Amino acid sequence: MLFNSYIFIFLFLPLSLAGWYALNHFHRYRAALAFLCAMSLWFYGYFHPKYLLLLLGSIAMNYALSSVIAMVERRGPVPPVLRRLFLVLGTGGNLAVLFYFKYTDFFLSTCNAVFRTDWALRHIMLPLGISFFTFQQISFIADRALGDAPHYPLLQYLTFVTFFPQLIAGPIVLYDEMIPQFENPENRRFRPDSFRRGVYLFSLGLAKKVLLADTLAGQVAFGYGHTYYLDALTSLLVLLSYAFELYFDFSGYCDMAMGIGWMFGIALPVNFDSPYRTASMKEFWQHWHITLQRFFTRYVYFPLGGSRHGRLRTVRNVLIVFLLSGFWHGAAWTFVLWGLLNGLAVVFDDLGILTASSPGPAAARRPLSPGRPFAHRRYFLRHAPLITLPRPAMQALTFLFWTISLALFRADSVATASQMIRNLFTRWWLPGYLFLTGEQFQPVELYTVHKGLSLFAPSLLRPCSTVLWILMLTLCSYLVFFRENSVRMAGHCAFSRRDAVLSGILFCWSVLSLSGVSTFLYFNF
C-alpha cells in the first residue's frame, strides 16, 4: 500500500488511527501495540503477501539472535570474542538476505561480463523496503551484539521494525529513538497539536509527491528515453527536472511518513533539511537522506576509524561510505559510480581549495538529528581555504554538481549517463528535442487550454508546453531555494483558518491526482 493511494487515505489510515487511540484510551497498551503491528503487516502484505514471510523471517532471525545474546548475558560477562561472533552472525545474516534479494543478478551479470561465464540471471523480485528494514535491524543487532542495546520484548521490537510510516521508504530509524517513544504513555494520548501538525505535513508531502514530482516525471522519462537526440539546453532542463522530481518525490514521501508519525504521537527523524540550499557537497550530505548518512557514519565510518587516523585513512573511509551508499541505492554500476563521484566531491570539499564565504544559516541552526557525519570542519591541504566564493555562488555550483551527478543515478547505463552529460558540453544547436520534450508537459488541469491551442493554433502547442515546463521548473526552484522546507513550515505554522483552507485545498487537489485515465498504447488507438 502506498501513502498516495485512496485505500490508504480513506480506509487504512483512519482505521489505524481510530484503533490505536481507542485501545490506548482504554489503557490497552499492549493491545494497541499489537494492533499497530497487525495494521503494519497488512500495509506491507498488501503489496505482495508472500513477502510478509520474508519480513517476519528477518525479524525472527534478529530477535532470536538477540534472545540468545540475552541468555548468554544472564550467565555472566560475555567475552569479546563471543560478542564479535554475534556481531558477524547478526550483520552477516542480514546482509546475506539483502544480497540475495537485491544483488544476486548484479553479481551474476558482473561475473558473466568479467569472466565470460554464462550464468542465468535469477530475476528475483525485490521485496519492497528490504534495504530499509534490513538496515534498521542491522543497527539494532550490531549494538545488541556489542552490548550497547538492551533486549526488548517481542512486541516492542516488532513495532519498531514494522511501524508502517517508515517501513518501506524510510527514514531509517534507530531502535533507541523509536522504542522509548512507543513505551512512553504520554505518546499514547491523543494530542491535538501533534495531530494537526501531522495532518498539515502529510498534506504538504502528498502535494510534493503527486503534484510536483509526478508532474515532472513525464519529461524526465521522455528525456532519458531520447538521450541521443537531446541538445544542451534540453539536457539541462531534463537534468533539472530530475533533480526536482527526486527531491520532491523522496522528501515528499518522508514528509508524509513524518506527518503520519505525528498523527500517532510518534516523532520520526528528519530525513531532508533543504539540501538544495547547501553550499558544498559535504554540507549537502548532511541535509540529504540524513538518516542513511547517520547509519553509515555510526556503523561504517566510525568503526573504520573515522577521521582519527590521519588524512589518507579519512579519505579512504569517506570513499568507502559513499561507495556503499551508492551500492545501497541500487544494484548497478551507475549507482556505484554515482556514490564514488559524490565521495570524491566530499573529499574535494575537505581539501580546502574552494569554499563558501559563510557557513550559511543551516550551520547556525541546532542539528535536527544527532549523529551527523563530518561534523568537524578540517582541511587536508591548507589551514584556510584557497578560494572563497560568495555563498550563493557555491550553492549554485553545489546544486549544479549534484544535478549532473544524478545523470548516473537516473540513467539505465553508464553510456546513457555519459551521453546526457556530454550533451551539455557539445550539443549547442537549438531547438534539438526541446519542443518535443516540452510537449510532454501537459498537466491535465490545463487540458482545455491545450485542446484549444491544438485546434486553433497548433503551431503554438509545443512552444507553449515548453514555456509551461520552464515555468514549472521556476516554481520548483523558488520552493526549494527560497522557501522553508515543509517540516519547518509544519513546525512554525500558525494553523489559522486560512492555513486550514489552503492545506485542505492542497490535500484535495492531491487526492484528485491519485487516479487518472491511462492511454492504452495499442497502436495509439
Next chain:
Amino acid sequence: MRKIRHSNTQTAHSAPSAGHYLRSFALTCAVLLGFCALLVFLLDPFFHYHRPWFGLAAVQTEKEYQVVGALDHLPYDSLIVGSSVTENNYNGWYDEAFGGQTIKAVRSYGATADLCWLLSRAHETHRLRHVYYNIDPTSLYAEPEITFAASGCPMYLYDRNPLNDVSYLLNKTVLFEEIPHSVLMSLRGYDENTSYNWCASKTFSRDAALSHYTRSETVLPEQSEHAKDEELRGNLALLTAEVAAHPETDYYFFFPPYSALWWDNAVRTGARDYVLYDESRAMKTLLLYKNVRLYCFQADTEIIFDLDNYMDALHFRPEINHQMVTWMKEGEYELRSDADVDAQIDALRRVTDRAARSEY
C-alpha cells in the same frame, strides 16, 4: 490587567485551537471532494451510473473506460463485438441493414474471453436481437483467459463494488479532461454512431502498410495444425456457451479480411496450417447452432492484395467495414454448411500461397 486580557485574547486569535484547524480542514475537504464527486456522478462521462443526462451525447472515445458503462446503461438492442478492426464501423450501417439500435462492445486484440465477458454483461441488462461478432484469427488460438485486469484496465469500472468507485469519482483526469471533452463534443454535435472510430488520424496506403511490416527472410517449418488445439477448445467453449445460452439472439459471426501481408507472415512463421485448421473447426462448430449466421471475407483477393486498403498488416479502411455489412445483408460470402467451410478453407490456402509468393 486589561492589557493582559487583551494580549491573551490576541494570542487566542492568532493561535487557534487544534480542533479549530482540524474542523476547518475537514470541512474544506468534505466540501471540495463532495462537489467533485457530485459533478462526476451527474455528468458521468464513462456511463458508470447512468446514460448521459442534460442532453449530452454519449461520447465514446476511451473504450477501456467506457465500454462496460455503455453496455450497462446506454439504450441498444444490437451489438458490434470485436477488436480494433471493428471500431471504424458506423453503427448506423448495421441499423439500416438489419434494424435495431446498435452500439459497440470492443476490446483491443479481441480476445475471445474478454469479448464473451462483455457479451454476458450486455445480456444481464439488455435483451439482444443481433450480435455482429468479428472473429480475428488470433483470437481463436490466444489464451482463453480474461485479460482486463492483467492489461491494466480500470477494474473499478468493471466490478460492481461501490467502494472502489472513489477512483472514478475523485479523478483529476475525469474532471479536467473527460468531462470537458464530453461536453465540448456534445456541443459540437457528436455523432454517437462513430463511437471509438480512429480512422481519421490514420493513413491507409500501400506505403503505410509496408512501413509496419518486416518480411522475414526465413520461412520456418510449418507447425502442426493441432499446435493450438487446447487454446482453440477453450475459446470455442466460451463462444458456444454464449450462443447456446441465448437462442433468442441472432449471432452474425464474420472473419474480417486481413491483408496479404498478414497471411505472408503466417506462412513464414509456420503458423498457416494451425490458423486455417482453427478457423475450419470454429466455423463448423458455430454452424451447429440455429441462431448463428457465418461469413468469411478473408479470401476476397481484390481487397487483401490491394495494400492501399490498409494502414498495417491487418487494419483496413472503413469502406471495407461498410462493404462487409452490405455483403452480410445480401448473404454474400455466407457459409451455410461444412462443404462451404471446406471450400472456403481451400480458397484461403490458395490465397496464402499466393501471398507468400508475392513481392511487396
